[in-house]
Amino acid sequence: MPPAALPSFALLRVATSIAMLLVQQARLLPVAVARTKLTAGDTPTVPDYITSRSGSFAFGFRAHDSDPTKFLLATWFRFGSVPPQAQSVVWFAKESAMGTTPNATARSVLSIPADGQLTLTDGSIELWRAPTPSMKRGSVLVLTDFGNVQLLGDGDNVLWESFGFPTDTLLPGQSLEGFLFSKRAYTGFTTGRFSLAAHSDGNVVLCIDLFTGDILQNAYWATATNGPYGNTTITFDEYGHLSYTLYDGSINNLISPLATGRNYFRFARMDPDGIVRAYTHPKHGGGGGQNTTWTVSGTLPSAGGCKLKTTRMQGMCGPGSYCVETKERLNCLCPSGYTYIDAEHIESGCTPGFEAQRCGEENIGMIRSPQPHLIAVQKLIDSNEYNEQEFTNEVQSIGQIHHLNLVRMISYCKQGKHRMLVFEFMPGGSLRGFLFKPERRQPWRWRAEAALAIARGLEYLHNGCIAPIIHRDIKPDNILFDYCGIPNITDFGISKLLGSQHQLLLLFCFRNS
Structure with a gap:
């Protein structure tokens, strides 16, 4: 062997030894691999989550801002701060459309047990279960690149999906045939006072306190498209248009976006102040991955939020308070000498601070x-x-x-x-x-x-x-x-x-x- 070859051969042996040592060490260390699905038998616990293939979305456990010992089962945009900001959460588990939000703890488990049902439990207590067709068993849970959580059965048939049970948010490609309920507060996750609805008579309405009366009395904005045919569907598309389609196929815009194109993350939300807003965030640039600022690209109604009233003359703010409109939201304020009935939920109204x-x-x-x-x-x-x-x-x-x-x-x-x-x-x-x-x-x-x-x-x-x-x-x-x-x-x-x-x-x- 030529003398010049000896150094190369020795170097190769050293490199090989180092590589083997690194492999042995790697076997001893936990490897952080982003999971893209949950299968029957898997039992993710707090704070586990799965991601979409693109990495844009995550689904799993998110801690409450007010109490880090309690967790949501939620879907959120996976960029920016960790844990994600409340505004980035686009879906969360609820007992029903107007029901309560179950709170998971450190011992809670999400699983697909032997019965094939997606279940969230805390010890022996069942906190939430995905509603699926009877006698159907799911085996795989995935998160699509559109932010849709899907429970799949045999032949990859979709047995349940989060897009079919929206909370306060619509994502591009998602349709609404029922209600979209606001949260009570911007950083909380309890059901609020306002809703966007595609009513059974074909009318698209914004309602206040729907659970205390009927839609006609509680609506503070409507398209007046009610008729004998019904079958109206609300859709949010990839370009940021929020629109409704009538029974005859005609499409009408509710929100037309300021920013167009596909290079944006988007969502439409029934906000806690009773206004529906479309939000955008650049997919690339705009401050990089750490920039968590969302920009309002359109609203419903387009203006005059503080002037909205129901047929009962109920306004956007509770009794004893008055409404002030800012760039980003409506605020309910108390007159001098008054205090909020509930300081955490200022839309509840104000009461006199009685002093004789x-x-x-x-x-x-x-x-x-x-x-x-x-x-x-x-x-x-x-x-x-x-x-x-x-x-x-x-x-x-x-x-x-x-x-x-x-x-x-x-x-x-x-x-x-x-x-x-x-x-x-x-x-x-x-x-x-x-x-x-x-x-x-x-x-x-x-x-x-x-x-x-x-x-x-x-x-x-x-x-x-x-x-x-x-x-x-x-x-x-x-x-x-x-x-x-x-x-x-x-x-x-x-x-x-x-x-x-x-x-x-x-x-x-x-x-x-």
Whole structure:
């Protein structure tokens, strides 16, 4: 062998020895390999997940932001921060469309047991099960490059898929034939107040608090495409168009995207503020993989979110609050002197932070809010018979009552034997004026709707309050109308304060700030 060949031969032997040593070491170490499917017998636990073949999506366990010891079973965009931001979660397991979200723990297991059903368990407790056809057994769980989780049976038949059970989000290529429910908060995963629906009569509607009434009364936006044929389907396509297809095949846009093309990750979401938004994120560039910023490319409705109301005149924010529209979302704010009923869910409304005021001239009507407004002040007959604690308890209880058809008490004052109650002003006058003045008489349809509204207010007093309230004095003078012509019941819950005395029905009605 030529002398020059010896160094090369020695080098080869050294390289071979090193390679063998590395192989032996590798056998002793766990190898992190991204799994792309789950098969029968596999038992992934927290925080395991599988990925789509492209790596764009992940499905598995995601920790809650508020409590890292609890986990969602979810699908999310797999880029940016770890764990993924709440906004990147595009599907999560729920007991039903309007049901609760099961919380997994460190001991929870996702599996396809012998019965072939995809099941999430926590010890002996079954938290969730994918609804599949009876007598059908799944064997493989995959995550497609479209973000669709699929349970496959014999012959790769799809037995269940997450696209068929959307939560608050649609991905490109996904269709909606039922409801898309908002979350209660942007970083939470409980069911919220708003929904997008393709109704059975063909109408596409945005609804508020659907679980408390029917769609016609709860819709705050609609396409007015209802008819005898129905069969309307909502679709979100790969270019970012949110559209609906009618029974005759005609396609109509709901959202047209600002950014076009296929080089974007996209989703459409029924957001917690009641607005449907289409979001985009560049697949390449735009800050690289660590950039988790999503851009709004279109909204439904396109503008005027704070002005939306149902046929019952229910707005986007709860009672006692007002709506402010910003670039990214609607915000519900409290007037000065008010506090949120639920600080974590500000759309629930606001309640007065009751503080008794002196009844002197300088304090009458000092109810602060962002805009000047009229108020009504009711003066009770001067008396020393009031029990101090009883009076305070009664007025604070009345102040917590909020309903569309009940006049709201916004403050009160007391000084010595003097007592005053402050209410929102009803500019439409009383029912007496509509019934007994010929020039103001309304048609029977209006009267029927007014009667139903009054009945709803009474029903709430009887069944909706913590302590049932019996009015005892329903009459035309105690039915007042607001700026929108909605009837409101007044003088409820104050009989204990009046005793055998009488009160002045209306003392002040003036503008202040």
